[in-house]
Amino acid sequence: MALTVTDFLAVERAVRAAAPHALLDTVRAALIENYEAVEVSLLLADYSLTVLRPVTTLPDAEQSLSVQSSPEGRAFGSQEPFGQYAAGDGAVDLHLPVTVRGDRLGILTVRLPPHRRTPETVAELTELAELLGHEIVVAERDTDLYLQARRASRLTLAAEMQWQLLPARACTRPEYAIGAQLEPAYDIHGDNFDWSTNGENLTLSITNGMGEGIQASLLTNLAVNALRNARRSGIGIVDQAALTDQAIYGQYHGEEYVSTLLLSFELATGRVQVVDAGSPQLWLQRDKSVGHIDFEAQLPLGMFEESAYAAQEFQALPGDRLIFVSDGVYAAMSRAGEAYGEKALSRAIQAVGLLPAAAVPRAILQELASYRDADADDDALIVCVDWSGRPAADPS
Secondary structure: OOOOHHHHHHHHHHHHHOOHHHHHHHHHHHHHHHHOOOEEEEEEEOOOOOEEEEOOOOOOHHHOEEOOOOHHHHHHHHOOOEEEEOOOOOOEEEEEEEEEOOEEEEEEEEEEOHHHOOHHHHHHHHHHHHHHHHHHHHHOOOOOHHHHHOOOOOOOHHHHHHHHHOOOOEEEEOOEEEEEEEEOOOOOOOEEEEEEEOOOEEEEEEEEEOOOHHHHHHHHHHHHHHHHHHHOOOOOHHHHHHHHHHHHHHHHOOOOOEEEEEEEEEOOOOEEEEEEEOOOEEEEEEOOEEEEEOOOOOOOEOOOOOOOOOOEEEEOOOOOEEEEEOHHHHOOEOOOOOEOHHHHHHHHHHHOOOOOHHHHHHHHHHHHHHHOOOOOOOOEEEEEEEEOOOOOOOOO
């Protein structure tokens, strides 16, 4: 039976009309009816990006699949559909990436009879998996089902607060691709990242609130929301830093403060303004060279009353890879008491040079985990930005 556009549209309408908690049941019924699917399942990546977990009413940790060593993980890593024979009758499990603007959420697996596995079917189901991802992001406002599925273990309260504060873990636009990750994923304290984009600029912040546990998380929440409040008023990053500095100082009177690296990328030109207010670092990989970019250090936000801030500039070029790291990365200590340091970090950045931005932070953090003391409890944050830039306008 030939596929028609009607099959795709029928599933699309059903998914868009589904109740937030019933997305999987709805897409399963629609795919069975319109594509003769035999089985349909949904897996979501956990907070540490190491396993894929089934979406069920009562999540079961024993059902988790490894991102590194499973067919589903292969599709998740490559971000390409992957099929495997599932039964003697020739049925095929088609593993489809569930991804939203570069943010890798999980895998939709659809078991199809042999006669329905055609290039047209694969293309349509791939698009429907992306649609499902968008609907999951919206549905998370109204149900905990998908957030629960991501938990391979219980989050600390501080980690719960931090993950709810984040924008996403990846974002892709024609001018750039971003990937980010925090560890320990289930027990993070004060590290955080944030970004926002419009037609002209990308604003990016890397923050590190001092302290531990809920106190660090509360401090970072204040800082991130103060930065957002200032940014959404339409002012530049210098004034964003100044207003956030005042908000933190007004609350803590210099007893607590936040280290921040704040950047504004001009999408049309690659010109970047930077306010360096603390410990987060920027590393640049340009061609085969990797190096730390030094800026004039300014006071952390909230350390003193009404601190003055100034922006510095550098130029991002097409093909540049920018790696942002917190002190929990470059200052991580081994069991022997040796800091991770610049040489080790440089080697790690070079070793992941062929990976896409979304996969880079996790890969570097895995290498770091093999180095640092297993008892270390400092947050480690990595954000990767691959800069493509905007093509120059055709003068003709």
